[in-house]
Each structure stands twice: as C-alpha cells, then as structure tokens.
Amino acid sequence: MGRTGIDHTKRRRAWLVTAGVCALAVVAGVTVATNTNVLGPRDLCDGWFSGEDAGKSLDGFGRVTGSTDNLGGCTVEQSGWLPGTTDAKIRLSATSVTPAHPFGRSEWKASGAQNILPGELPGAFDTDGNGWVALPSDCGPIGAAWAKGDRTVLSVVTERGDAAPAELARLTRSAALELAADHDCAPADSSARNASADLIQASAPAKSDPATVCGLDGFSLGAEAPAASPLREQTSGSRDDAWFCDLSLHQPATGLPRDDDREPFARLAVIRNPELLLSAKERHFDHAVCGGKETYFATDITDYVYSPDTPEEKAAATLVKASDVQNRFTAAARTALDCD
Template identity: 40%
Template sequence: METARTRDVTEAGGGPGAPRRRRRGVLAAALTAAVVLLGGGTFAYFHTNVLGPDRICHGWVTPDAAAAALGGGLGRVSASEDSATGCTVELTGWLPGKEKRLSLRSVREQSGFPFRKGVWEVSAGRPVQLGAAPGTYDAYGGWALVPACKGTDGAVPAVRADVTGQDAPGDADGMRRVVTSAAQALAADAGCAGPDSRSSRTLVPSAPRDTDPEKVCGIAGFRLPGVRGPQGSALREEITGSLSAGLYCDVSFAGDKEGPFARFAVVRDPAMAATLKGRAFDRVRCAGQETVLAHDLRYLDDSERAATRVPDTARLADTFGAAARGALHCG
C-alpha cells in the first residue's frame, strides 16, 4: 500500500538507487568538463599563443606581432634564435604543409644604405615609415633603421624581415609593426633609443600614372621635355609621400621590364637624411628643416641616351634640384 511518505520520496527522486544515479551524473558532468578543458587547452596550444612566452627572437617582438607579419590566422608561433643577430619565426596550425616562416635579422648595412648608387632600397612602390624606426615594408618583407644608433665604421644598423619558404605573402601592416618593434628593442638594448612609435607616420604609394613632362613627380617646374622610351613609349611614375612630408618618386619607361630608369627623393626625415651624409646631393633648409634632394639614374649608354633623350646625371640633378627648391621655398 502506497503511503504519503513513499509518494513524497518517489516524486522527489529518492529511493534506494538515487544516490548512485546522482554520483553517476556528477561523474559524467566532471568527465565532460575535463574533455572540454582538454580540448580547449589543446586548441589554445596549437592555435594561439596564450601558453607561450611573452616575447621571442631575443626579446625583439611579441608572438602576436610576428604572427601578424605572417598574415595572422589560427596557428601557434615558435621561434628559433639562429644566431645572436638572427631569428626564424614559424606559424604552424593543425594541417601539415601550412607552415609560414619569417626571417628576422639585425644587420649592419654598408655606408650609404638605403640610398646606395644603383641599389636604392626605398621604392615609391612601397609604403615608407618616418619617425620611429624609419624604413619601408610590404607584405613580403621590410626593413627599419635602428633609431639613433650609428656604426663606428660608417655601417648603418638596421633590422630586416622577410617572409620565406612560401608563395603566399604576409601582411604589410603586420610587417611594419614587427620591424618597428625589433628596431626599437635593439636600440633600447644598445642604450640609443630614439622616438617611440607614437611619433611614426606612414607615406602611402600612389597608383602608377602617366608622367606629366612639365611636372615630373608632381613637382612644379620639374620638366623632362621630349624624354620618351626607346620605342617612343611614354613615361610612367609612382610616388610615395609629398613635398612637405618627404617624397619618393620612381620614373619608368612604359612597359620597361627593367623598372625605373630614375629615382628621386626629397628626404626630410632626420634619420633618413643622416644616411646620406657625405653624398654629393643638395642639402638645403626648407621651412627650417634640413632637406636632402637625392637622385639615382640607371646607366644608359650613348645610344640609349640618344634614343630616349634622357639628360646626363648632372643636368638631371640640376633640373630636379632647382624645381624642388622652388616648390619648397627653400632658402
């Protein structure tokens, strides 16, 4: 006969088997939680850097900054310090063959870098960073000067970064961040830290365009009348920056696979200008700021010069310098 007490116990989930069922439920919940935690921890280990070191590559950069330079996405960052001046960063996920690698190096460039004759490493086709750790970069790599540091033998301390071992590019802004971070860390280690990253500004390239022969590189008065490609092709130019901030301009013959035949620069960043010390370029003061008017002309033999009507280096420099000084109202 069912009593009120029996009904109460049964309805409340009681009875002789209730404690065992409750223990099984608690055990199942604990096991589920453990699986979730294990899975979450495994995911975090292989797809994030939450369990890794705060800084890598001799302390130059954070794992997140290195991952951003490689294009970001899920994956774990590891770093191998190949030498006292180099490091290889790898971004690895679950799938094999999806590794991305970044080479990061502290280097001592030859005197004249980045404006060595015939080997300019400031291209109007890449963004140029000024201020803290000035340099250039794109999705495949970049470099930055180490702020305020000077080599005793005329060498130029810098940082280089390159995406290696893959066809896919990294990320341009991530590359900017990683070379800036590394350059500033090296400068701090050497006791010659320059301005912090808040002083930085970026000059962005324009789209390639036809050159106005009466206003080459957008500079009023800079004229190259009659200059054409060997087969009569037009001139093309690409510009990064402006006269007021600093201007970098590449001039090419349309369709020429050899690239620019002339490069021009109005260098106003103090650290960039310092690399040109001792070079035979015009140095002027414009609005109270030291400015270097630099140029580089590809070698053209007599027949090429006759066919293209490109002035010789001295005349080209004079024409460019006079126009730039006039446009900037330099004293």
C-alpha cells in the same frame, strides 16, 4: 533492481559524464594551445615584442612562436591545424650597414615603389612583406656577424605566408626600439618612442605629365609632350621628411613591338629626415637649405640602360638626355621647396 544497483548506475553515469567533460576540456585545451596564441609565450625574441603583436602582423590566425639565433636574429612562426589557421614565417635580423644606406650605388633600399616609414627611426617596406627600420645613429654597429659599416638597421623578411605591411612596420619599429634600449642607444625623447609608426603608402604606377614629372612644377623630361608619352612614375613618402619618385618607361605607349615594362631608369628623392642626412651626404648629393631645413636631392640614374634599347625607341620616347635628369629634377625641387 535494488538501491545498490541504482546507486552504482548513477555513479557510473556520473563518471562517464565527468570523463566526457574532462576529455572535451583536454581536446579544447590542446586545440587552444596548438592553434591560438592564448596560451602561447607573452614575449618573443628576447622581449622585442609580444606574441599578440606578432600575430597581428601575420594574416590569418594560429599559434605564434619565436626563436632567436646566435647571429642576433629572430624567427617568428605562425601555425595550426584547424581550418582557417595560417602558416607564416618572418625573420628579423640586426645588420650593420654602410654609411650610404639606403642610398647605395644602383642599390637603393628606399624608393617610390615602397611604403615609407618616416620619423626618427625611418624605414621602408615593400608589398611582399619585406623591409627595414634604421636604429638611431648613436647605436653604432650591431650584429657583428654581418658588419659592413657603422650603422645598424633591423631587417625583416617574410619567408612564408603573408604579412600586412603596416602591421609589420609597427612590429619591426617596436623591435628596433627594444634593441636600441638593450644597447643603451634608444632615443632620449619620449615623443620619439611614442611617435606614430604609420606607413606612407606608395602610389600606384601612373603615367607622368611630361611637364610636371613626379608632381613637381617645372620638372619636364620631354623634348616635347607627346600624347603617347611612355613616361611613368611612382611616388612615396613626404617632402617634409623623405620623398621618393621612381621613373620608368611603359613600352606599349611607344607604339613599338616591345610590350613589357622595365625597371626604373631613375630613382629620385628629397631627403630632409635628420636620420638620413648623413647617408645622403656620404653620396655627395646636391644639397641646400630649404625652408630652414638641410635638404639633399638624391638621384640614381641608369642612363636608360634598360629602356629604351634602340634609337627608334629613344626617338619614340622623346625624352631629354639622361644626364639632364639630375639637373632638371634638382632645379625644380629647389624652386618647389623655396631653397636658399
């Protein structure tokens, strides 16, 4: 073979190598672009948060994108086709709420079963990836399409996949701060903007001590203290900020045929967070000054509507009348907090 033929073969091999490298680069680029957020948008939802921060709140990995709508909401999606990528979808929306939020009658949006976000932008998140963060009270109504009152919360709902509650709380709080800044009502104090967004996790449901219900000394709901008391509790939050306790009855402990658990018959709270005081005041809950801080004792009691159902169950429960729950709780909390 002459030199010309050899040169042609070398050039052909070089071209094939170059083409192969280019093809691999294209495939790699497509893979990165469609399965990771490396080449994705830096900011999502009109700058509410970064794509990186959104990805941290969603389990697994994949490309993260966001889209806004004319109702003031934003949908964030994570997707990809490589093994290990995870499809997930969350939606954030600004909603005007009634002055009583989160303490609506028989419809509390914060309780002992939820993880509580304390501080100047309080909130609550459940284990399913849903929650809310309140904007500063100076913000007024935002999201007029859903206007109900003069306050605004930024709600988040996980519509597909899984989300880590702690990371989701940080993401939602960050978005709430940006939304407040967009409407010139962000906290003036820089410490509020830099405050921790750590959630206070709810305890696991546990059997109550009938003489020290919810961990409050002197708070007793039992006419007696039976060994098989069905009373169970779940608590969350902090007594320095906002603290919650849910009470329910665990049927197997009664020794009666019914073996399913019921919804809480009472939701109790101590509210000292300044951003929640107006909401508690709207409901006319009992209040006092405790340790120099204005404090409300919030209660939502269903009179054992759901459980126990029969006179026999009520006898087995050996609980005081539901109407006494509020008085006993308030008295014990006042003593525990050294109220005036």
